[in-house]
Amino acid sequence: MNHIATPAATSATSAAKHEKYVPFAPVKLTDRQWPNRTIEKAPVWCSVDLRDGNQALIEPMGPDRKRAMFDALLKMGFKEIEIGFPAASQTDFDFCREIIEGGKIPDGVTIQVLTQAREELIRRTFEGIKGAKRAIVHLYNSTSELQRRVVFGLDRQGIVDIAVAGTKLIKQLAAEHPETEIVLQYSPESFTGTELEFALEICEAVMETWGADAANKVILNLPATVEMSTPNIHADQIEWFCRNMKNRDAAIISLHPHNDRGTGVAAAELGMLAGADRVEGTLFGNGERTGNVDVITLALNLLTQGVDPELRIDDINEIVRVAEYCTQLPVHPRHPYAGELVFTAFSGSHQDAINKGLKALAKSNHGTWEVPYLPIDPQDLGRSYEAVIRINSQSGKGGIAYVLEKDYGIQIPRRLQIEFSKTVQRIADETGKELAPADIHNAFKAEYLDIDAPLALIEHSTEPRGPNSGARVLNVVVSRDGVVSTLKGSGKGPIDAFLDALRQGAGIDLHVVDYREHAVGEGEDAQACAYVEVKTNDERTLFGVGMDADIVTASLRALVSAANRASR
Numbered sequence: 001m002n003h004i005a006t007p008a009a010t011s012a013t014s015a016a017k018h019e020k021y022v023p024f025a026p027v028k029l030t031d032r033q034w035p036n037r038t039i040e041k042a043p044v045w046c047s048v049d050l051r052d053g054n055q056a057l058i059e060p061m062g063p064d065r066k067r068a069m070f071d072a073l074l075k076m077g078f079k080e081i082e083i084g085f086p087a088a089s090q091t092d093f094d095f096c097r098e099i100i101e102g103g104k105i106p107d108g109v110t111i112q113v114l115t116q117a118r119e120e121l122i123r124r125t126f127e128g129i130k131g132a133k134r135a136i137v138h139l140y141n142s143t144s145e146l147q148r149r150v151v152f153g154l155d156r157q158g159i160v161d162i163a164v165a166g167t168k169l170i171k172q173l174a175a176e177h178p179e180t181e182i183v184l185q186y187s188p189e190s191f192t193g194t195e196l197e198f199a200l201e202i203c204e205a206v207m208e209t210w211g212a213d214a215a216n217k218v219i220l221n222l223p224a225t226v227e228m229s230t231p232n233i234h235a236d237q238i239e240w241f242c243r244n245m246k247n248r249d250a251a252i253i254s255l256h257p258h259n260d261r262g263t264g265v266a267a268a269e270l271g272m273l274a275g276a277d278r279v280e281g282t283l284f285g286n287g288e289r290t291g292n293v294d295v296i297t298l299a300l301n302l303l304t305q306g307v308d309p310e311l312r313i314d315d316i317n318e319i320v321r322v323a324e325y326c327t328q329l330p331v332h333p334r335h336p337y338a339g340e341l342v343f344t345a346f347s348g349s350h351q352d353a354i355n356k357g358l359k360a361l362a363k364s365n366h367g368t369w370e371v372p373y374l375p376i377d378p379q380d381l382g383r384s385y386e387a388v389i390r391i392n393s394q395s396g397k398g399g400i401a402y403v404l405e406k407d408y409g410i411q412i413p414r415r416l417q418i419e420f421s422k423t424v425q426r427i428a429d430e431t432g433k434e435l436a437p438a439d440i441h442n443a444f445k446a447e448y449l450d451i452d453a454p455l456a457l458i459e460h461s462t463e464p465r466g467p468n469s470g471a472r473v474l475n476v477v478v479s480r481d482g483v484v485s486t487l488k489g490s491g492k493g494p495i496d497a498f499l500d501a502l503r504q505g506a507g508i509d510l511h512v513v514d515y516r517e518h519a520v521g522e523g524e525d526a527q528a529c530a531y532v533e534v535k536t537n538d539e540r541t542l543f544g545v546g547m548d549a550d551i552v553t554a555s556l557r558a559l560v561s562a563a564n565r566a567s568r
């Protein structure tokens with residue numbers, strides 16, 4: 001029997017695949033307001049790195065890693081940090097005790113702990129937070145139609161009863177421990193798969209049980225436990241929820257997006273437009289499956305819209321290092337704002353535009369960041385422009401010129417950029433690799449500066465001008481194919497005189513089309529760099545470059561370079 005699928009069989013299979021899935025139903029909200037709003041302030045941030053992020057790791061964080069993450073989160077300015085699920089693991093419990101007993105929770109920072117709505121777990125949670133000044137106790141139970149049916153085997157009332165019983169117990173334990181200010185957070189887990197009116201019903205039952213009011217708000221966390229829809233539907237759900245609450249003032253509406261469809265950040269942003277006050281997420285989006293929403297991206301998206309993100313992200317590389325150490329997972333090189341490659345342009349037209357943009361910015365005095373292809377100033381994140389332009393086979397002349405100027409002070413003229421970029425392109429194509437600045441410099445030296453064969457300049461001297469003569473007479477000692485000779489020529493200046501000497505003494509006929517020079521470096525070490533563009537007898541146009549502490553020598557070397565290149 002033949003088991004190889006035919007094209008027809010393949011397409012039949014893929015047709016069947018999509019029929020397995022049910023599209024998400026839109027929310028009935030014809031007068032939605034969120035599309036007309038803009039985000040004007042940062043939400044209250046809550047990091048869930050030490051809980052949701054941690055529960056998803058191959059190797060969960062031990063005490064040292066937990067502590068390193070906690071300290072990094074404090075340094076960034078998080079005011080609410082979910083430090084774990086103390087009833088679920090001894091490590092989490094011990095970490096709670098360590099930071100409470102060790103006085104490691106700064107004033108103004110509130111720890112948050114997660115618990116299921118089960119009596120023994122809630123009681124153990126309270127043991128974990130004993131002695132804390134303030135704590136958010138985060139109670140959750142799953143509310144979606146699917147989970148009610150297949151996980152809990154309960155009807156709606158049964159699910160409400162779990163939440164209400166958990167709330168009652170937390171209220172009772174909070175009253176028994178007045179030394180700790182307890183804030184209740186309730187999550188209808190799997191909110192995005194829950195009928196909206198039922199999500200509202202259960203949340204309002206929790207609020208009523210707690211006795212929530214404007215002075216004693218409950219945090220209602222509406223998680224996209226699994227991201228199931230486009231972000232606009234998420235926003236509709238949040239707006240619908242906020243607008244239909246009996247007592248909106250008695251709740252802080254919190255988002256907890258996951259990233260199953262890869263749109264966690266967008267969902268959070270639209271959710272904020274839709275009325276949410278708070279966002280739970282993790283650094284670089286670590287978390288269950290495809291992760292939680294990435295707070296770094298969210299915060300920096302705010303920054304680049306001119307909104308203070310209220311998180312300190314001054315040294316992104318350091319935050320990456322801590323996150324990678326704690327999670328033992330790498331941050332992708334293309335991760336927004338943080339990846340190793342995000343401030344790097346390989347492609348020619350991008351390099352050209354960045355190069356021009358940076359130059360224009362340096363001359364401007366308006367203080368507004370505007371560089372093509374760079375949505376953020378790398379220096380705001382503690383990164384530099386150093387690696388902005390890197391060279392491979394996709395690069396253009398602008399990038400090559402940028403690297404030579406920035407790293408070596410060599411400002412090659414525009415037409416030379418075009419000529420030299422062909423050399424670089426050839427090398428990049430041959431190696432298939434990225435070229436480091438040193439590779440480009442070496443290629444430039446090999447192509448223009450270090451070519452002293454067949455002709456090499458040994459020394460030169462100028463004869464004093466006669467009283468009635470405007471001409472300059474130059475004697476040049478050269479070696480040609482190893483044979484040393486002295487050439488003599490005259491002209492308006494040393495270049496002209498050398499051209500004459502080459503024509504008469506060596507039969508090399510070059511015509512100078514363009515000449516430029518500039519200094520490289522400063523002070524005693526300064527060198528002159530001279531560029532000559534020449535036309536040959538057979539109508540070819542090419543460049544020669546010379547460098548020397550003496551400007552005349554640099555110019556003559558440039559002609560020698562051009563003559564040798566012409567003879568190739």
Ligand SMILES: CC(=O)SCCNC(=O)CCNC(=O)[C@H](O)C(C)(C)COP(=O)(O)OP(=O)(O)OC[C@H]1O[C@@H](n2cnc3c(N)ncnc32)[C@H](O)[C@@H]1OP(=O)(O)O
Nearest residue numbers: 055085087088115116117118140141142151152162189225
């Ligand atoms: C979306 C999220 O991220 S939710 C957070 C998930 N995080 C974790 O689960 C990490 C830590 N969890 C654990 O270590 C364990 O689950 C523990 C220690 C909390 C509990 O373990 P166990 O007692 O073995 O139970 P398990 O977690 O398997 O729970 C299953 C039972 O709890 C019930 N349950 C699950 N969630 C909840 C809840 N939020 N509230 C009340 N009951 C719940 C289930 O219906 C099931 O009941 P059954 O045994 O009668 O069928």
Ligand SMILES: CC(C)C(=O)C(=O)O
Nearest residue numbers: 140187189190223225
């Ligand atoms: C516990 C809850 C808030 C959660 O992590 C989720 O639903 O994703």
Ligand SMILES: [Mg+2]
Nearest residue numbers: 052223225256
């Ligand atoms: Mg989660």
